[in-house]
Amino acid sequence: MDFELTEEQKRFKKEVCAFLDKEVTKELLAESESPKGYGPFSWEFMRKLGAKRWLAPTFPVEYGGLGLSQAYRYIVQHELDYRNIILYLRGFGLIGVDMAGPVILRHGSDALKAEILPKIAAGEIELALGYTEPQAGSDLSRLAIRAVEDGDDFVITGQKLFNTGCHFCQYHWLATRTDPDAPANKGISLFVVDMKYPGITVSPIWEIADKITNAVFYDEVRVPKKYLVGEKNKGWYYVTEALDNERMLVLGRIEETFGELVRYVKRTSRNSVPISKDPLVRQKIADLAIEINIARNLIHRVVWWQDNGIRPPAGHTAILKLFVSELYQKVAREGLEIMGFYGQLRKHSKRSVAEGKMESLFRGAYVMTIGGGTSEIMRTLIATKGLGLPR
Amino acid sequence: MDFSYTKQEKVIKETARKLLTKKCPSDLVRKMEQDPKGYSPELWHDIAELGWLGFILPEEYEGFGGSFFELIVLLEEMGRYLVPVPFVPTVILGALPILYGRSEKQKQEFLPRIARGDLILTMALTELEPSYDAAGVQLSATREGGQFILEGTKCFVPYAHVADYLVCAARTDKSGKQEDGVTLFLVKGDHPHISYTVLETLDCEKQCEAVFDGVEVSEEDIIGEYGKGWEIIRKVLEQAEVAQCALMVGGAEKVLEMTVEHATVREQFGRPIGSFQAVQHRCANMKVDLEGARLATYEAAWKISKGLPPTLEASVAKAWLNLAYNRICDNGHQVHGGDGIMKEQDIQLYSRRAKGSGFFLGDTVFHREIIAQQLGL
Numbered sequence: 001m002d003f004e005l006t007e008e009q010k011r012f013k014k015e016v017c018a019f020l021d022k023e024v025t026k027e028l029l030a031e032s033e034s035p036k037g038y039g040p041f042s043w044e045f046m047r048k049l050g051a052k053r054w055l056a057p058t059f060p061v062e063y064g065g066l067g068l069s070q071a072y073r074y075i076v077q078h079e080l081d082y083r084n085i086i087l088y089l090r091g092f093g094l095i096g097v098d099m100a101g102p103v104i105l106r107h108g109s110d111a112l113k114a115e116i117l118p119k120i121a122a123g124e125i126e127l128a129l130g131y132t133e134p135q136a137g138s139d140l141s142r143l144a145i146r147a148v149e150d151g152d153d154f155v156i157t158g159q160k161l162f163n164t165g166c167h168f169c170q171y172h173w174l175a176t177r178t179d180p181d182a183p184a185n186k187g188i189s190l191f192v193v194d195m196k197y198p199g200i201t202v203s204p205i206w207e208i209a210d211k212i213t214n215a216v217f218y219d220e221v222r223v224p225k226k227y228l229v230g231e232k233n234k235g236w237y238y239v240t241e242a243l244d245n246e247r248m249l250v251l252g253r254i255e256e257t258f259g260e261l262v263r264y265v266k267r268t269s270r271n272s273v274p275i276s277k278d279p280l281v282r283q284k285i286a287d288l289a290i291e292i293n294i295a296r297n298l299i300h301r302v303v304w305w306q307d308n309g310i311r312p313p314a315g316h317t318a319i320l321k322l323f324v325s326e327l328y329q330k331v332a333r334e335g336l337e338i339m340g341f342y343g344q345l346r347k348h349s350k351r352s353v354a355e356g357k358m359e360s361l362f363r364g365a366y367v368m369t370i371g372g373g374t375s376e377i378m379r380t381l382i383a384t385k386g387l388g389l390p391r
Numbered sequence: 392m393d394f395s396y397t398k399q400e401k402v403i404k405e406t407a408r409k410l411l412t413k414k415c416p417s418d419l420v421r422k423m424e425q426d427p428k429g430y431s432p433e434l435w436h437d438i439a440e441l442g443w444l445g446f447i448l449p450e451e452y453e454g455f456g457g458s459f460f461e462l463i464v465l466l467e468e469m470g471r472y473l474v475p476v477p478f479v480p481t482v483i484l485g486a487l488p489i490l491y492g493r494s495e496k497q498k499q500e501f502l503p504r505i506a507r508g509d510l511i512l513t514m515a516l517t518e519l520e521p522s523y524d525a526a527g528v529q530l531s532a533t534r535e536g537g538q539f540i541l542e543g544t545k546c547f548v549p550y551a552h553v554a555d556y557l558v559c560a561a562r563t564d565k566s567g568k569q570e571d572g573v574t575l576f577l578v579k580g581d582h583p584h585i586s587y588t589v590l591e592t593l594d595c596e597k598q599c600e601a602v603f604d605g606v607e608v609s610e611e612d613i614i615g616e617y618g619k620g621w622e623i624i625r626k627v628l629e630q631a632e633v634a635q636c637a638l639m640v641g642g643a644e645k646v647l648e649m650t651v652e653h654a655t656v657r658e659q660f661g662r663p664i665g666s667f668q669a670v671q672h673r674c675a676n677m678k679v680d681l682e683g684a685r686l687a688t689y690e691a692a693w694k695i696s697k698g699l700p701p702t703l704e705a706s707v708a709k710a711w712l713n714l715a716y717n718r719i720c721d722n723g724h725q726v727h728g729g730d731g732i733m734k735e736q737d738i739q740l741y742s743r744r745a746k747g748s749g750f751f752l753g754d755t756v757f758h759r760e761i762i763a764q765q766l767g768l
Contacts (some may be wrong), residue, residue: 001460002393071392258421262766276768279760286710286759289766293707297686304392319679322486376668382678387651390666 003300005071013075016054016157023048032085033347035212038168043123045085049076050123056097064121065391070306073097074250074299081252084357090149095127096120096163098245099175103190103238107230116171116192127155127192128165129218129246130174131239138377140175141184141236147176147191147220153222154178154191160216162371166202167214179233190234192227209364218262244312248302251295254324254331257361258288258355261335268342268353273381276340276341284334292331295324315386322378325368332362392555394496400464407468410441415472417737423475428553429597430476438474439508444482448490452502459630463637463692467562467685470641473740475548479638484549484609485512488558488575491623492614497577501556514580515545515559515601523628523753525621530603532574539563540605541576549751551599552587554580554700560620575620577612580599594747599634629705629737630695632752636688636708639748641717643712646741650723651732664726666718673722681713686713703765710758713749720745 005013023045031039049055052062057072059065067073080086086094097356101120104113119125138141145158156176166172172193179187204212217285230238237346262285265276298320304373305312335358347356369375383389396404414434423429438444448454448463462482469478484695486505504510518529530543541561551557557578564572578585584606587599615623651674654665664670691704720742724731731738749755 001395001689001693003693005392093765206559220706262768265768282763282768283756285766285768286762289762290707290759293690293704294600294683294688294711297690298682300392301394301686304394307392315678316682319682322675323679323683338497376672377671382675383665386678387647388675389651389654389671390663 003297005075009071009075012072012077016076016079019052019054020079020083024085024135025203026330029084035206035210036143036167037211038165044121046126048123048309055123056101056117056121058097059101059117061169063105063117069308070232070304074248074303078252078305079249081250082256084253084256086250086252094246095129095169095173096125096315098248099129099242100127102245103242105194106241107234107238109226111226111250112192112229125170126165126168126212127171127173128163128169128195130158130160130163130166130172130193132162134161138374140239143175143177143188145174145176147178147223149178149225150222153224154189154222154228154383156191156218156223157191160214160218162213163216164211164213164371166195166216167204167212172200172216173237175235178235184232185236187233188239189232190229190235191223192229194227197221197223209360209365211364214258243373244317245318247341247378249299249321249324249368249372251292251299251324253361254292254295254328257278257335257357258292258331259356261285261288261331261338264354270340279328281338284338288331289335291323291327295320295327298323302369313386315382318378318381318386320373322369322375322382325372326375328361328365328367328368332358336362400461403461403464404468404576405472406441406463408471409435411468411474412471412638415474417473417607417740420473420475420740424595429550429589429595429730430553434474435476435508435511436476438476439506440518442506444508445502445506447462447482448486448502448506452503453506454492455506459695460635460689460692460696463615463633463688466637467641467644467688468637471645473642473744477513477553479631479634480513480554481505481511483634484514484516484627485510485554485556485558487627488514488614488623489577491626492575493616494611494614496611497614501577510555511550511580512556512558512625513548513550513554514549514624515551515557517547519544519546521547523757525573525624528560528562528569528573528621530559530561531565532562532563532608535607538607538609539576539612541578541603541604541608545589545603546597547590547599547603549599549748550597551580552589552597552599556580557585557601558614560624563618570621571618572616572625573620575614575623576608577614578606578608582606592747594743596747597764608740614726628752629691629701632705632709632758633691633695633701634711635748635752636684636705638689639712639716640681640685640688641743642741642744643681643716645676646719646723646738646745647674647681647739650674650677652728654726657728657730666730670726673726676717677722682720684708684715694712703762706753706758706761706765709753710755710762713755715757717742717749 028041030044053066054076057066057068061067074258113242133143145155147156174191175195177187178189199219203215268275301322302312342353343358345352442455445454446457450456489501500718503600532539559576559578560573562572563574584604586602590598654670655663687708690702691708694701694704723738730736
């Protein structure tokens, strides 16, 4: 076994870090932290990453990638996250590069590949995930938004909920019902929908993290048939195929915030004694360090599997997702307790410490165990698919 | 990165499982719990024949020259079967100090015999105020003429009552830093001035109190250098911790398998209990705990194999295993329901050891403190 990146991967990581140290500007960070999460600086940054071919290094060269393994994408994602610019489940190619891209590559028509993939890789566009509906959360295959064939188009009517990114993405990666009479998972089709089409209304929803996600309404939206992905009614298979990628959380932000916490306890005193000398604080911090180490290994093993063209054995991406998402909450919860009064102060408050990162993590962490599959769904998957327990 | 087993590691795993399935049924484990010696000489002989006892010793001392990582793979299998032999005490805590010491004479005299299975060793480290810090070593060694006199009490020493030799940590200097005044001595187990009491423990693993009442040893019995014992102890302890983790991982894996099997077969309300989410989620938690434990153990073992300092990783692994193995057993018991409380079921063999092995080689609080220091706190 070997727990280190290869020499080539280390070199790549170094190059990426040097680039990000220069390109991740205050303006970009401010935009990333804003409720919308995206803006002109973000798009400029995306295009720069794309020009380096680092946004979608896993794409084939002809579509703007480098034909490299998932490990390289992971390295970029980790470093972006470490610099606080992939906020939770949004942004910087998560949907385009990791979810829609691979499905289009495998199942899309040549025309669709040629139209969409190079733009994703170049950082010119991003897709918003269009799965969840008011009545289709964990029970996703019950989604109801209807797509009906009509001449050269499909006509789509219905509602989506918590579709993050619809307020800035150019395209919607949309799961619809095309056969209402078939069993739930056999009547779903996927589309790439231009968000500018008439009949689409995007309505903001404010999250506790002060971020915007969206409710999206389709009112007889005409989508040309060429934007159907793969075969009609095969959408559920494509969706589940790419779910593995949605579960690939990275540890960058956790590691960075944990680093802040360690620095904080070293420089802060209570009753004239550095809190880093408090045995309880030391124990708690060590406990977080243990779990961060455990999480890193779980991630690295899945990346290694992908790197070697091995589909992770059943249940293992669910283990990763479950563990890392719960770790987000643990770091935030324990971190706030260790920091005490000052931990609760928001970034721009008088007397704020560590740029308010811990309270911001706390508010942002709730969604981690929901989005991309709840912890309960993950545990059920681990038990049934991983351990083979009966349904 | 590489998370695959080598061909050699796979062979080790398969060979071990085959042998132990035959030679180490849970009946033997039960029998040894009640046995005064606490280990099976026949099994000891068998694993010596296979070269396991000299597995990580260099070939020049009749060892096999295997890597530490390979040993970990082997130990994981031994942990599955709760193999009742003093393996870690002899092979790690006993043999490695001699190997890391300077005396070629000691190496020639002891290591080949350890590899052949002719000797049982253990480390007499902890005392009546047991701790794995240097300050825990208070048994005194006083120089008298050309000799040292050992005086004091060791406690919780694994398998001391059957050990041919004890690697004994003694305090030779009380004036300076705690770490600087510790010397290791190789002491004959049947020395007339050492008396043993086997303690009765939760997991029935044999641990002893050993009272040293004027035990004379000579300069020649020093392992390593005078006053420099702690360096060797720390290095050996880190490897022992990871070795112990591997045993625990193997045990935890077996508990999960038994539990999944039970949940699949046992029916209530007209269906297997494993089809209920409340049961499924307990099993899922066990799986997550196990996977984290295995990788943490492997990472530490990989560091040791590469000659890199494993301090942080070893403590991460042991701290996690202490908690995770217990959680795995607790969940396993709950899923086993009434079956699990019966002595005739195997799960209780594991859950008692899960708790017992949490004390041995550092509890979670101890290892968290090491991690805190490693983080610069």
